Amino acid sequence: MSVIHDVIPAFELFQPATIDDAMMLLDRYGEKAWVLAGGLDSLEWFADRIKRPKAVVDLSQIKELSGVRSDGGGLEIGATTTLTEVVRHRLVREKYSLLAEAAEAAASPQIRNQGTLGGNVSQDARCWYYRAGWPCYRAGGNICYADAPTGLNREHAILDAERCVAVNPSDTAPALIALDAKMVVRTPGGEKVVDAEDYFIGPALDITRMNILRPGDLLTAIRIPATWAGAKFYFEKVRDRNVWDFALVNVASAMTTSGSTIEQMRLAVNGVAAHPVRLKAVEAAVAGKPRNEETAAVAGQIAIQGTKPLQYNGYKVPLMRNLVKRAIRGVAGEEAA
Amino acid sequence: MNFIQWATSPWGERVPIHISWDLLWASAIAGALFLIVHAIYVGYWAKPAAEPPQDSKQAAAAARLPERVARHSFGARAFHWVMAAAMFVLLFTAFLPKVGVRFSWLTIHWIAGIVLTVSVVYHIIHASFWLDFWSIWPNSQDLTDASRRLQRALGKPAPPPRKFGKYPLENKLFHLAVFFAGLAVIFTGFFMLYRVPTPFFTRNPYLFSDMTWGVMYVLHGLAGVVFVALIMAHIYFAVRPEKLFLTKSMIFGWISREKYLEHHDPERWPLEGGAPQTGQSKAPEAAI
Numbered sequence A: 001m002s003v004i005h006d007v008i009p010a011f012e013l014f015q016p017a018t019i020d021d022a023m024m025l026l027d028r029y030g031e032k033a034w035v036l037a038g039g040l041d042s043l044e045w046f047a048d049r050i051k052r053p054k055a056v057v058d059l060s061q062i063k064e065l066s067g068v069r070s071d072g073g074g075l076e077i078g079a080t081t082t083l084t085e086v087v088r089h090r091l092v093r094e095k096y097s098l099l100a101e102a103a104e105a106a107a108s109p110q111i112r113n114q115g116t117l118g119g120n121v122s123q124d125a126r127c128w129y130y131r132a133g134w135p136c137y138r139a140g141g142n143i144c145y146a147d148a149p150t151g152l153n154r155e156h157a158i159l160d161a162e163r164c165v166a167v168n169p170s171d172t173a174p175a176l177i178a179l180d181a182k183m184v185v186r187t188p189g190g191e192k193v194v195d196a197e198d199y200f201i202g203p204a205l206d207i208t209r210m211n212i213l214r215p216g217d218l219l220t221a222i223r224i225p226a227t228w229a230g231a232k233f234y235f236e237k238v239r240d241r242n243v244w245d246f247a248l249v250n251v252a253s254a255m256t257t258s259g260s261t262i263e264q265m266r267l268a269v270n271g272v273a274a275h276p277v278r279l280k281a282v283e284a285a286v287a288g289k290p291r292n293e294e295t296a297a298v299a300g301q302i303a304i305q306g307t308k309p310l311q312y313n314g315y316k317v318p319l320m321r322n323l324v325k326r327a328i329r330g331v332a333g334e335e336a337a
Numbered sequence B: 001m002n003f004i005q006w007a008t009s010p011w012g013e014r015v016p017i018h019i020s021w022d023l024l025w026a027s028a029i030a031g032a033l034f035l036i037v038h039a040i041y042v043g044y045w046a047k048p049a050a051e052p053p054q055d056s057k058q059a060a061a062a063a064r065l066p067e068r069v070a071r072h073s074f075g076a077r078a079f080h081w082v083m084a085a086a087m088f089v090l091l092f093t094a095f096l097p098k099v100g101v102r103f104s105w106l107t108i109h110w111i112a113g114i115v116l117t118v119s120v121v122y123h124i125i126h127a128s129f130w131l132d133f134w135s136i137w138p139n140s141q142d143l144t145d146a147s148r149r150l151q152r153a154l155g156k157p158a159p160p161p162r163k164f165g166k167y168p169l170e171n172k173l174f175h176l177a178v179f180f181a182g183l184a185v186i187f188t189g190f191f192m193l194y195r196v197p198t199p200f201f202t203r204n205p206y207l208f209s210d211m212t213w214g215v216m217y218v219l220h221g222l223a224g225v226v227f228v229a230l231i232m233a234h235i236y237f238a239v240r241p242e243k244l245f246l247t248k249s250m251i252f253g254w255i256s257r258e259k260y261l262e263h264h265d266p267e268r269w270p271l272e273g274g275a276p277q278t279g280q281s282k283a284p285e286a287a288i
Helices: A019-032 A042-047 A083-088 A090-095 A097-105 A109-114 A117-122 A172-178 A280-286 A293-303 A316-329 B022-045 B056-064 B074-095 B106-129 B140-153 B169-195 B210-239 B241-252 B257-263
Strands: A012-014 A033-036 A055-058 A068-071 A074-078 A182-187 A190-195 A218-224 A232-238 A249-258 A261-270 B004-008 B014-019 B068-070 B254-256
Touching (some): A019 A218, A083 A109, A083 A117, A090 A097, A097 A172, A117 A172, A117 A218, A172 A249, A172 A261, A232 A316, A261 A280, A261 A316, B014 B210, B022 B210, B074 B210, B140 B169, B241 B254
Parallel strands (some): A012 A055
Antiparallel strands (some): A074 A218, A182 A190, A182 A218
């Protein structure tokens, strides 16, 4: 299939100044509208002439969607706040360094300057069959080319695959889940606030979307409660090229300890399923346990229960297990064994 | 509105991938319109069927009939309700996600599909060897009677139609439509199991060409939306007051002697050891 990269199909561009105006436009154009934040995912789709929206609603002029604000002991981060702003913000670095680390692990400095937090968590799958415009399940067709006898699926899912085996590529998503963040979504029916882990959905629920946003919905902000501020954090991303690449698997955790005992923990991995996976069984298993190698080993084994690797991504199983073990042990230099 | 959704395969071939899901609404609206038009026609225009005089032979036959006339065996009723449950599950799991209700539907759908398939296989064997196989298929007598009914409804002279056999023509036509639509969903659904993870087959999405798969998906979807209208009509007739005795018979297995004599021709639906023969020529299905 030839892909033309030089001409983007025509669309009507809107640059509303308020959320209300944006909502009105999204309502007017429905499924034919496209929300543009940083544009790093969107413009690739347009340039490849695969997504052809009638109207593009550019959020860049809506001031209220940008910036980091204190919010009752926690933080509220506007959806179009750039990843660089998130990385550099003093409160984020002081209280939620997990998110700063995750945001800094995303892409390259130039991309982080342009890419937004809302865009990073809402970006589409990176499966190359899907991105090439082939009529796969995620594109509304009736086949998964990656999960086929000859499919190239080294980067694909080992968990929760149902027909589609694409994975969620976001680095900040598992960090937000570990921090128990809330996603603030404006819908035609009003505002709703959902837990970060419920924001993402797998193909079993909707094979054409990676999050709960429906046409007409808009992610406006992400709220991080004070609950895990200043906790012990761990983030690690494994990728093919350290300079700039999507995660093969990443892990994010927030932990409180009492001496060498784990009091509480929230742990999420990404790159293993179509949605970031919160490992509740691991969290329950390690609570009250000493933070040592033995606990880490048990946690790693629990983490990989239910995994179903494809032909070429079996390596993700030990990778996920070891990343979870490392998250339990913590970074080098801490008190972990 | 396009009836079929098309896509370009990786090899540049234009292939069908699905029906247009707008057809779901078209089917539901068509079904609803049919119900409304039928209800209005029956309520305002249709003339009540004249009660034919009971001859002495029929009166004598009535005396020999049991009070409750067996209509559906337990096996037949069990099949009907198992199939109905499977069909509802299939329709809900197929179409609720299409109208925006998100849930994990695929596994439930294919399990219900297997239940439907097994129940249909049972039904075919049961009907072939234990029931009067031909009694449900339309025959020339049904068409002749239907033509007479139509002419009389239009005020034209025509001989009176005979009473029905075990199944009225509407039943037979519904069964015929379900037969074809069911065959389509079961045949295509069986092969579609190769596309999803099940314990039965090793997944092989390349079992057929993209075009063949596309045709299968279109057939599966088309039969599915046809079922929406068919099931709407079926439920409508099942709850209509004049048909309620037939619905009850699908639960309890029998109809009353009066209903039997009122609606059915003992020649065309002879009862084992109970139904009299009046000496006239037998209808084809009664001769089986």
